[in-house]
Amino acid sequence: MTVNFPPGxxxxxxxxxxQIEGAAHEDGRTPSIWDTFCRxxxxxxxxxxxxxxxxxxxxxxxxxxxxxxxxxxxxxFSVSWPRVQPGGRGPASQAGLDFYRALVDDLLAHxxxxxxxxxxxxxxxxxxxxxxxxERGTAHRFADYAHLVSEALGDRVELxxxxxxxxxxxxxxxxxxxxxxxxxxxxxxxxxxxxxxxxHGLGAQALRAALPSRAQVSVTLNPSAVRALTDAPxxxxxxxxxxxxxxxxxxxxxxxGGYPADxxxxxxxxxxxxxxxxxxxxxxxHPLDSLGVNYYAPxxxxxxxxxxxxxxxxxxxxxxxxxxxAGQVAFHRPPGKRTAMDWSVDPTGLHDxxxxxxxxxxxLPLMVTENGAAYDDKPDGQGVVHxxxxxxxxxxxxxxxxxxxxxxxxxxxxxxxxLLDNFExxxxxxxxxxxxxxxxxxxxxxxKSSARWYxxxxxxxxxxxY
Ligand code: FCB
Numbered sequence: 318m319t320v321n322f323p324p325g326x327x328x329x330x331x332x333x334x335x336q337i338e339g340a341a342h343e344d345g346r347t348p349s350i351w352d353t354f355c356r357x358x359x360x361x362x363x364x365x366x367x368x369x370x371x372x373x374x375x376x377x378x379x380x381x382x383x384x385x386x387x388x389x390x391x392x393x394f395s396v397s398w399p400r401v402q403p404g405g406r407g408p409a410s411q412a413g414l415d416f417y418r419a420l421v422d423d424l425l426a427h428x429x430x431x432x433x434x435x436x437x438x439x440x441x442x443x444x445x446x447x448x449x450x451x452e453r454g455t456a457h458r459f460a461d462y463a464h465l466v467s468e469a470l471g472d473r474v475e476l477x478x479x480x481x482x483x484x485x486x487x488x489x490x491x492x493x494x495x496x497x498x499x500x501x502x503x504x505x506x507x508x509x510x511x512x513x514x515x516x517h518g519l520g521a522q523a524l525r526a527a528l529p530s531r532a533q534v535s536v537t538l539n540p541s542a543v544r545a546l547t548d549a550p551x552x553x554x555x556x557x558x559x560x561x562x563x564x565x566x567x568x569x570x571x572x573x574g575g576y577p578a579d580x581x582x583x584x585x586x587x588x589x590x591x592x593x594x595x596x597x598x599x600x601x602x603h604p605l606d607s608l609g610v611n612y613y614a615p616x617x618x619x620x621x622x623x624x625x626x627x628x629x630x631x632x633x634x635x636x637x638x639x640x641x642x643a644g645q646v647a648f649h650r651p652p653g654k655r656t657a658m659d660w661s662v663d664p665t666g667l668h669d670x671x672x673x674x675x676x677x678x679x680x681l682p683l684m685v686t687e688n689g690a691a692y693d694d695k696p697d698g699q700g701v702v703h704x705x706x707x708x709x710x711x712x713x714x715x716x717x718x719x720x721x722x723x724x725x726x727x728x729x730x731x732x733x734x735x736l737l738d739n740f741e742x743x744x745x746x747x748x749x750x751x752x753x754x755x756x757x758x759x760x761x762x763x764x765k766s767s768a769r770w771y772x773x774x775x776x777x778x779x780x781x782x783y
Pocket of ligand 1: 333336611734742
């Protein structure tokens with residue numbers, strides 16, 4: 318059966334600055350925490366860095382043409398904070414801003430709507446050295462940076478996102494330490510989560526103050542589609558804890574104006590949350606134009622027992638946990654197919670999340686801001702890259718979006734992760750998520766079969782029969 322998406326549905330692809338730009342030392346850009354982390358032995362697979370990445374900084378025009386050839390209606394990218402505000406405070410770098418002005422102009426010339434994310438994990442190193450996200454001042458620095466970018470791009474960008482996946486910034490960056498800056502301190506992770514929330518609120522205010530009224534402000538989360546192994550109360554309690562730490566720690570303050578009581582109770586032995594000041598909840602809660610949802614795979618949890626000890630949650634990491642206060646939770650491998658990340662393929666998690674937010678936050682439009690899969694793609698003898706597994710993944714997940722819309726969810730767009738193969742954080746270049754294959758030795762781009770397939774979907778607004 319052929320199915321149609323609503324008229325005006327935004328069809329896009331997503332990237333992030335550090336993962337594609339390269340040019341790490343050009344035009345005044347200063348190091349971010351990822352530059353430092355990549356140089357810390359043992360942190361990134363193969364010692365890979367984002368120094369060159371996909372060289373998008375120099376291949377911007379070619380990449381925008383690629384998007385236009387695919388027929389994309391929108392492109393979600395992030396701005397590199399240390400490129401546009403070296404050192405993370407003080408005046409803007411005009412050279413840095415010029416890159417994004419030119420990118421936006423190229424996109425608009427091809428009728429591709431720019432969707433700007435202000436923070437996709439590349440904190441200026443100087444701000445980390447001053448304490449990073451566990452310190453309140455970082456949230457104020459972020460608001461200054463938001464102001465500076467909105468002044469530069471506000472005349473031509475309508476769709477704005479404050480943060481990408483603050484859960485990863487806080488809990489992988491400061492809890493398990495598998496992401497930059499690589500700290501492993503449960504309290505620092507909780508403090509970071511609060512200051513990211515505060516940064517979102519202050520940043521959203523700064524954007525509204527500088528942008529024309531037609532501008533739309535959003536945030537992108539990676540809520541966890543977390544299932545309990547059984548309906549037994551201890552397993553349901555494990556599910557509740559993970560839900561509080563992954564999802565409600567952000568949605569409740571951002572959309573309702575306060576932290577969930579169970580989160581405070583679960584973490585009471587670690588902190589009294591005195592870093593939440595009077596007045597913060599009112600700042601963090603900011604009326605949003607949409608909520609961005611990133612989805613890859615669900616989680617399956619139970620209470621830890623002798624036969625199910627506490628177990629890796631699929632985000633890598635060793636002993637340090639990204640789940641403070643949830644030591645009694647065991648993570649299980651969901652059954653079924655898996656991607657090259659070893660993440661399970663289960664589109665029902667995406668449908669569940671879209672329906673959950675539809676029920677919890679009626680009237681708030683949703684946007685799938687990332688979804689996709691890594692596979693071990695290789696060109697064949699003719700240089701063609703066939704990736705039928707990715708097509709199957711995308712088809713199944715788009716079908717889940719379509720079902721959610723049919724069930725009443727107001728989903729306004731879908732962004733494939735990712736336009737190009739790129740630097741996959743701690744996995745370096747070993748994981749390929751792109752619809753377009755990148756030969757890192759030559760920087761030649763080759764659209765995979767999935768790019769052609771997605772292009773058909775984008776052009777017709779229909780999911781073909783599968
Ligand atoms: C998300 C990140 C994105 C990319 C995908 C695979 O968590 O936002 O940068 O790494 O995962």
